[in-house]
Amino acid sequence: MFLAKELEKGGLLDKLTSAHGPTGYEGEVRNIIKKEIENYVDDIKVDKMGNIVAHKKGNGPKIMIAAHMDEVGFIITGYNKDGTLKFRGLGGVNQLAIPSKPVLIGEKKLKGVIGAKAIHLQNAEERKKPFNYSNCCIDIGAKSKDEAMQKVEYGEYAVFDTEYDSFGENLIKGKAFDDRIGCLVIMEILKEKYNCDLYGVFNVQEEVGSRGANISAFNVQPDLAIVLEGTICADMPNIPDNKKATEVNKGPAISIMDKKSIFSNDMVDEIIKCCDENKIPYQRRASIAGGNDAGVIHTVGNGTSKIAAISVPCRYIHSSISVASQKDYLNTVKLLNYYLKKF
Structure with missing residues (x-):
């Protein structure tokens, strides 16, 4: 089985998920991310809460792409x-x-x-x-x-204490895919060049009420924001089809709403159009359960109605191990890359 370099055992996702980063103790993860992205951005700041705000300067709208570093523990x-x-x-x-x-x-x-x-x-x-x-x-x-x-x-x-590895066809397993896999998506995106004014944000303390995102969103004040998540996947034999929020190998999941946010219809339509134009498989997240940093990002400061969430489906989140698809991860990176280059 061929795996992207960053997904191989010993690769970047292995390092991210094997690192300790429970809510309030994200320092080990933060150090890995800062070291990996420093050559691809114009500026890196760590605020008093511990969020990383990485800036790639550009013209046009101020766009914030965000993921959280903390894991349940x-x-x-x-x-x-x-x-x-x-x-x-x-x-x-x-x-x-x-x-x-x-x-x-x-x-x-x-x-x-x-x-x-x-x-x-x-x-x-x-x-x-x-x-x-x-x-x-x-x-x-x-x-x-x-x-x-x-x-x-x-x-x-x-x-x-969970060992990262690959198994089956295109599958990877490890702890803390919620949301180290979202962090990895942003880290890969920051390697590319864009015309927009782009902020890659890695938040702390999402798992206890999106506390870090309150601060980073207030400081950035984005015109438009996209949250990257490792989200609920319920493609199991004892789950009826209408309860399967997302499914592995069906592509990145695009949210309609959740308990904290109603996402921008215009942005969702643009993201789906981007998938269709570039032949990227996608799925709609068929559940409104849960929430993420989007819930505070679009309500802080002057706020923004322009917000969306794109997620990599992950089985068994908030437990000792998660399972995800290499294809879903790669297609999420591909989708976000194409979308950002539209600006």
């Missing part, structure tokens, strides 16, 4: 007598997917495993209830509370 909230750790979510982690998953804790990348009561020990009533933070713990191999306190500080973060 965990924060350590206490210690148990047996040396295991108490924890809670950073962002909307799928709690049903947390038991028995390996994690890495803090900058030292201390190894741990999310533990839960074995099914053999559960009574009939317990088996009916899903696991959650109150009945799980993180096992770091400590033998006592004192030992655990010496190894892990209160308030340290944890992320899933």
Whole structure:
């Protein structure tokens, strides 16, 4: 199977997704992005929130393309007598997917495993209830509370320990595709030349309410904005067709609306026309669930009604692993490139 260089094991997406970047702790991801794009833009600024704002100077409208650097993760909230750790979510982690998953804790990348009561020990009533933070713990191999306190500080973060790789036909798997795959799209786009005044923005803290985007949008004040996302994909056998928000290998997903935004009909029509003219497969995102940074970008400062969201479909987001299609990623890059060159 042929993979684009940036999608190969050891490539740029591997580096981005293997990096630690839970909400509020995006520094490792930020450093990778800054280093990779510095030769392709005129100016890079990091604001006080930690957002990256990269500027490619040009004429015409001020266009902002945005993705978020943070991933869902965990924060350590206490210690148990047996040396295991108490924890809670950073962002909307799928709690049903947390038991028995390996994690890495803090900058030292201390190894741990999310533990839960074995099914053999559960009574009939317990088996009916899903696991959650109150009945799980993180096992770091400590033998006592004192030992655990010496190894892990209160308030340290944890992320899933997931290996990036390719498999099947054109498929890739790894953690944090929401939204490192959107970040990668922008990083590739910034390598090209455009006539518009282009801002490539990499936001922090999207998973806890788009806090970073409030600041970056206020500072940029775009005339037009496009949010790049790794979005919900529900092409599974137990999901009826009318519930399949997006499907892998069907092309970039173009949103109509979600819980935070109603997207510009004019922009959506222009994007679809661009797909048709350049024979790029696409799909409409058939769900209004969820939201992203677009919800604040178009309402900050003077605001803008010119906003759209283009997404790469990703299975199993907000869990320990995601699956996406190389073709969908490449077609998203191709679409955005053609669209921006219209200006």
